[in-house]
Amino acid sequence: MPRTIIELQHVALLFCDREFPSATTIVLGGSASTGRRTPTSDIDLLLIAPPAAFDGQGGDATSVARVTHFDGERIDVFAYTVEGFTDWSERDFASLRPVLPILLTEGTPLRTGDEFDTLRGWAADRLERGPQVDDHARALRRYAITDLLDDLGDATDPLIIAALRSELFRGLAELSILAAGAWLGSGKWLARRLRAADPTAADALERFASELDPRAAAALASQLLERLGGRVDGDFVR
Known part of the structure; x- marks a missing residue:
């Protein structure tokens, strides 16, 4: 017991x-x-x-x-x-x-x-x-997510797809949490802090994680990124 x-x-x-x-x-x-x-x-x-x-x-x-x-x-x-x-x-x-x-x-x-x-x-x-994150740091995260999204859209190797999906989940979850002014977590605490900070983003990432088709998953991730400031496609100083 x-x-x-x-x-x-x-x-x-x-x-x-x-x-x-x-x-x-x-x-x-x-x-x-x-x-x-x-x-x-x-x-x-x-x-x-x-x-x-x-x-x-x-x-x-x-x-x-x-x-x-x-x-x-x-x-x-x-x-x-x-x-x-x-x-x-x-x-x-x-x-x-x-x-x-x-x-x-x-x-x-x-x-x-x-x-x-x-x-x-x-x-x-x-x-x-709360966490102090400036606009450039947020943009840097969006830049990394944009790159991952493009890679996922082109990927065919199942192992690479799995790696990209994992990185996208973490990147979008962290960006959502920080956008809500909350502190990050890792592992199960990433999910818990996301759910507490931004339930809408949590639901979106749950759908992303459940979507087996990588192209459809990328589309879901892109929708969430747009809500968080959008892609970073232009010239960018890291």
Whole structure:
């Protein structure tokens, strides 16, 4: 029988007591904190701890990210000092996929240290501002999508068609999410963030993904691109 959220919280705390006993903040994230677990879901844990906690953990003096197993569960550990968390969060923001800030703000706190409110407030403020993407960066994405569309229209090799469709899906999904002023995700989180940010684009890409004929799929993708600013066909400085 799958564990309940309360049971998962208990496992997480037991793990932290064994591996990171000096952790001051412990946040349970992902599906383990929302009740959307599947049989293969892991436990996402964000920890804030003093530098001494990282001795012998396989990371550096301010952070360690590793996968381990405990009590029958696969645990994905994201452990940082305060400085390490802010540094890696800045990198996340720059990538437009702020995994750590979202984990901190949307996860379930199991233990909160003196730093918790400050870090969570800082992360929430940055997330609220949304991604900063200028017109040239958006045009560059449209340029790449235009190129993919042309390639898909000419492709006959099934393997190439599959690769182009995958890249087109990701490119159009990301452009739609950014156009809506939302942060990106990857994997299943790309689909979830797309559905939340732009349901119309999500429906269009679902039709695109379901269309077996590559020419018809390209036509569907072109329609969505037009809604997002259209093709970039003219002279363009990348």
